[in-house]
Amino acid sequence: MRAFFGTMAGQIFLILTVGMSVAAIIALLVAEQARHHDFERVRRQRVVASALDIATRLRRDPEGVEAMMAAHNIIGAYPAPEGVALSESDADLEKALMDRIGLQSQPEAGQVPVGLCFPGHEGQKDRAAGLIGAPRPDCWIVRFTDIGGQRRAMALTFPRIAKPPSTIFNPLYLLVIIVASAGLAILVARFVAKPLRRLERAAEAFSLSLDPEDVPETGPEEVRAALSTFNLMQRRARAGFAERTQLLAAISHDLQTPLTRLRLRLELVENVELRERLLADHQAMQTLVREGLDLASSTEAREEWSLIDIDSLLASMAEDAQDLGQPVRFVSGCGGNVRVKPNALTRCIGNLVDNAVKYGGCAQVSCARANGRLMIHVRDTGPGIPADQIDQMFEPFTRGPSGQPGGRNGTGIGLTIARSLAMSFEASVRLRNAEEGGLVATIDIKG
């Protein structure tokens, strides 16, 4: 759960769900307020309409209407009881009345408890059957001055309108809001996280392989822009790398002509001792050139991918090395097949085996599968490498310590070539010191 909210999708989910729920609830509250306001307005309009009606009648027939009111012959309009103070006069209502009756009217209006309207009729409702608990009418006191200068006062009653109950705190509504927000949030989080995942996969492929495919530039504009920038970076990095190896290849390649001349001329040296030494020097130079070319060609992943029987490869390599008298053993296999570039893998293992024999005295090759990966271990029984120097060993021209057997003799690019070869089939090479002593080189392949 914690991990989920640590992801971007989780955070987007959280922000959107909470944010949208809060926004929806606030909007509902505002709507509720507006509804309340409208409700009050409708109630006041009733009062205004009724007051105007009475005012018009009074103008036409003041005595008659007053008598009817006093006798309770008009339903909903009665003479106002004396001595009732309007404790809370309704300013909005007064303004509406002033607009309709006239500026001189100086209206006063307000709602009062229904008991005050009919002081003498307290027990009246007891006389009606079935009305217990029925809503009592609303009662409004309205006073104004009519055109004739006469101050009028009346009590207006209306059946109570019950305001429909508020829906906002209904749990069903809240549930719908939260579920809808969460659903939308999940969609958005997925939508946003998807291109990032693609980019991440592409970056991973780039870190493992020197020759990764371009990422397809699809999706929304910003995503396309990011992917296209990534592809550009990838191409530039590759171009820079290619330039470096081309340079190395060109130098190594061109050195071969003078080396050929030198080799042929060495045949003309008659002093045997001198010739032997020169031949050894020539041999050293030639090895360097060859490994330089190997390094350059190792980065060119031209070879086709193939499925190979991994045990047959390890067994046959060990056998070939034994035929040459090298102490190489194939200890344990792992069965099955693996998709690699076979020649690159062969040369990669070959380099590690050569190193093991040269620096560690022997090589034990084994293979193991774990977590969907296949590991080829090449173990020696030599002194190993100090832990702080292990990473350096992959740098070109780094050799084992000179005190070691074989140290200072190689060119120091064997491991660099091995790693570069491994990258060409999306594998990696690691070194570690074994607990029982000796160094273990591991090729870690997918599958």
Add this chain to the structure above:
Amino acid sequence: MPDLASPHGATILVVDDDADIRDLILGQLQQENYRLLGAANLAELRRYLKEEPIDLIVLDLNLPDGDGLSLCRELRAEGAEVQIIMVTARGSAIDRVLGLELGADDYLTKPFEPRELLVRIRNLLRRGRHDPAPRAGMMRYAQFGPWRLDLQQRRLIAPDDRLVMLSSAEFRLLNRFLEEPNVVLARETLLPERRATAAFDRSIDLQVSRLRQKLAAIPGGDELILTVRGEGYVLASGVAYS
């Protein structure tokens, strides 16, 4: 020291645009009893080919007026009998496999041991162009039973294109069987380099059993190599090349 086995009077043409290298190679070859010619480019080479009977060309591939490969192909297309040793710098686009495929008889990378060049020239001249050329140069795959053997990359290919690797010894052994399918081969013919002791040598049995194990990994792959008691082994399958 002149080698008695080398055919005397053979004409060898050394083609290299680097005058130093050309002269040095010619100097080396002078120890032997050959007739030697040098050419710096394709034009000179063609002229010599017209004017002289040439037995063997030591051909550098990078020449100023064209590459040696197309010439090699041309000569083979014309059915020329001249033998060709291709010489290239390591790491060039042409590797051994391609070189041999395009009609060279042998292949060397620069810088080479002078002695090695001598040995190869001697071997080629002795063998002669009329001998059957090594199959590997012409054919890529040998099909037997359910398996295909890639003769150049030295690998077994299963029907589902899965690769099974062979050690050099296993490849040699299998190749020997493929040369003479359905013929019983005695131990000593299978391992000529150990002819003297082959009759008692168990290592050949071990190798055959390993090879059998690899071949038996797919259905129909067992019973390809059969033991003939007291005589040796036989590959019980037809072989088709492609």
